[in-house]
Amino acid sequence: QVQLEESGGGSVQAGGSLRLACVASGRMFSSYAMGWFRQAPGKEREFVGTISRSGKVITYEDSVKGRFTISRDIAKKTLYLQMDNLKSEDTAVYYCAAGEFDTALADEYRYWGQGTQVTVSS
Numbered sequence: 001q002v003q004l005e006e007s008g009g010g011s012v013q014a015g016g017s018l019r020l021a022c023v024a025s026g027r028m029f030s031s032y033a034m035g036w037f038r039q040a041p042g043k044e045r046e047f048v049g050t051i052s053r054s055g056k057v058i059t060y061e062d063s064v065k066g067r068f069t070i071s072r073d074i075a076k077k078t079l080y081l082q083m084d085n086l087k088s089e090d091t092a093v094y095y096c097a098a099g100e101f102d103t104a105l106a107d108e109y110r111y112w113g114q115g116t117q118v119t120v121s122s
Contacts, residue, residue: 001026001111002024002025002026002028002029002032002098002110002111003024003025003026003111004022004023004024004025004096004097004098004111004112004113005022005023005025005113005114006020006021006022006094006095006096006113006114006115006116007020007021007022007023007116008020008021008116009093009094009116009117009118010117010118010119011119011120011121012086012118012119012120012121013120013121013122014086014087014088014120014121014122015085015086016086016120017082017083017084017085017086018083018086018118019080019081019082019083020036020080020081020083020094020096020116020118021078021079021080022034022036022078022079022080022081022096022113023076023077023078024077024078024079024098025077029074029077029098030053030074031053032053032098032099032100032111033050033051033052033053033098033099033100033101033102033103034050034051034070034072034079034096034097034098034099034102035047035048035049035050035051035096035097035098035099035102035103035104035106035109036048036049036050036070036079036081036094036095036096036097037094037095037096037097037106038090038092038093038094038095038118039092039093039095039115040089040091040092040093043092045095045106046061047061047104047105047106048060048061048064048068048081048094049061049064049068049070049081050070050102050103050104051070051071051072051079051102052102053102055071055072055074057102058070059102059104061104063089064083064090067083067084067085067086068081068082068083068084069081069082069084070082079096081094081096083118086118086120087120087122088120088121088122089120090118090120091118091119091120092117092118093115093116093117093118094115094116094117094118095112095113095114095115096112096113097109097110097111097112097113098110098111099111
C-alpha cells in the first residue's frame with residue numbers, strides 16, 4: 001500500500017516556474033514507477049511524464065519537453081516535477097501516481113495522490 005501526497009502548486013505568471021513534490025508513505029517506494037498527470041477543467045486527464053523504477057528512463061509528453069523535469073529522491077520517498085517557462089495551457093490539477101510500469105496510460109497506475117492546482121496567468 002502506498003499513499004501519495006502532492007504539494008507545491010500555486011499561481012504563477014506565464015514564463016514562471018514551480019516545483020511540485022509528491023511524498024510517498026509506506027515502504028517500497030523504489031519498487032514503483034512514478035508518473036505525473038494533469039487535468040484541466042472540462043478536459044480528460046492527460047499524461048505529463050513518467051520515471052522508471054530505476055530512475056534511468058524518463059519520458060515526457062511532447063508539449064512539456066524541454067520545460068518540465070522529473071526526478072525522484074529515493075531516500076526522501078519523494079517525486080518531483082520541476083516546471084519552467086510555464087504557459088497558460090499548463091493550468092490544471094496535477095496528480096502523481098505510482099504503478100508497476102512507467103507508462104503513459106493512467107489506468108496502469110495503481111496509486112494516486114489527491115492533486116495540486118497549478119494556475120498560470122498570461
